[in-house]
Amino acid sequence: MKVSFVSSPDFRRHQNGSYESGLYHPEIPDRLDAIENRLHRLGLWDELEIVEPMPATAGQLGSVHDLDYVTYVERACEEGPLSLDYDTGVVRESFLAATLAAGGACQAVDLVMSDAADAVFCAVRPPGHHAERDAAMGFCLFNNVAVAAEHARRAHGLERVAILDWDVHHGNGTQHTFEHDPGVFYLSIHQFPHYPGTGDATERGLGAGEGATLNVPMGAGTGDSEWIAALEGPMTRAIDEFKPEIVLLSAGFDAHAEDPLSSTLVSEAGYRTMTEIVVDWAARHSNCRLVSMLEGGYNLNALARSVETHVSTLRRASGR
Numbered sequence: 001m002k003v004s005f006v007s008s009p010d011f012r013r014h015q016n017g018s019y020e021s022g023l024y025h026p027e028i029p030d031r032l033d034a035i036e037n038r039l040h041r042l043g044l045w046d047e048l049e050i051v052e053p054m055p056a057t058a059g060q061l062g063s064v065h066d067l068d069y070v071t072y073v074e075r076a077c078e079e080g081p082l083s084l085d086y087d088t089g090v091v092r093e094s095f096l097a098a099t100l101a102a103g104g105a106c107q108a109v110d111l112v113m114s115d116a117a118d119a120v121f122c123a124v125r126p127p128g129h130h131a132e133r134d135a136a137m138g139f140c141l142f143n144n145v146a147v148a149a150e151h152a153r154r155a156h157g158l159e160r161v162a163i164l165d166w167d168v169h170h171g172n173g174t175q176h177t178f179e180h181d182p183g184v185f186y187l188s189i190h191q192f193p194h195y196p197g198t199g200d201a202t203e204r205g206l207g208a209g210e211g212a213t214l215n216v217p218m219g220a221g222t223g224d225s226e227w228i229a230a231l232e233g234p235m236t237r238a239i240d241e242f243k244p245e246i247v248l249l250s251a252g253f254d255a256h257a258e259d260p261l262s263s264t265l266v267s268e269a270g271y272r273t274m275t276e277i278v279v280d281w282a283a284r285h286s287n288c289r290l291v292s293m294l295e296g297g298y299n300l301n302a303l304a305r306s307v308e309t310h311v312s313t314l315r316r317a318s319g320r
């Protein structure tokens with residue numbers, strides 16, 4: 001079925017600078033080259049509708065972030081290279097890349113809402129799910145998936161948005177954005193305990209949002225069978241109860257066995273089955289509307305193979 005792919009050369013212009021006192025930083029432009037070169041090499045690229053992103057507006061960014069923080073990031077980039085967090089750096093071009101990442105996420109929502117695409121994969125950087133309302137964190141500047149969720153509500157009037165986050169790290173920023181909000185169900189599967197430290201199973205949402213957060217922490221050494229069982233079991237039950245009108249996916253691929261930033265053992269075959277489960281959620285509840293955003297994934301080869309598997313599974317499976 002029809003899969004669009006958000007891509008821009010400008011995502012390569014963001015640089016994090018040094019990592020932990022000058023060591024190699026894993027969140028590098030080569031990640032996108034590895035993904036897209038593989039899609040070209042295997043002929044998959046030509047089967048995708050390639051979408052050039054537009055920058056997010058101040059209104060879109062301001063739906064999740066304090067506008068003072070947006071201005072702070074813009075000024076920091078102008079003055080860059082600078083570090084905003086111990087592992088999150090910016091250069092002059094980072095503001096453009098970050099606004100394109102969040103803007104591309106909103107365009108992806110527009111595409112699935114207008115039926116111009118069944119599913120959209122956004123090959124963006126910087127990633128987003130650690131970004132808080134007023135702080136950069138964990139390689140993230142703006143919370144792309146959170147901005148997309150707010151866009152789905154504000155521009156398209158949706159009342160129930162689900163965000164599945166299968167990045168190996170808990171999406172603290174996304175959870176905090178919506179933990180009081182019953183209209184956005186945040187579901188995360190992640191290695192625990194691990195960076196950033198949040199995501200215990202007892203974190204289930206707050207106030208009116210109680211019950212609209214589901215954390216499924218996974219131990220080091222868990223792999224395909226445990227991760228698939230979590231998606232098929234408690235997460236599918238939660239989705240079937242919530243009945244989302246759109247499914248957003250924070251698709252990090254750093255739970256892969258070869259990834260240097262985790263101790264979990266997910267394989268490409270695991271990501272294939274996990275993709276099929278999420279497509280099934282979207283098919284049964286959301287008129288197939290599925291937007292998948294790249295988050296982490298730091299072994300270039302494993303990342304490229306995993307994204308290829310994910311996108312080819314979307315192409316094969318997403319239908320109506």
Ligand SMILES: [Zn+2]
Pocket residue numbers: 167168169252254295296297
């Ligand atoms: Zn991650």
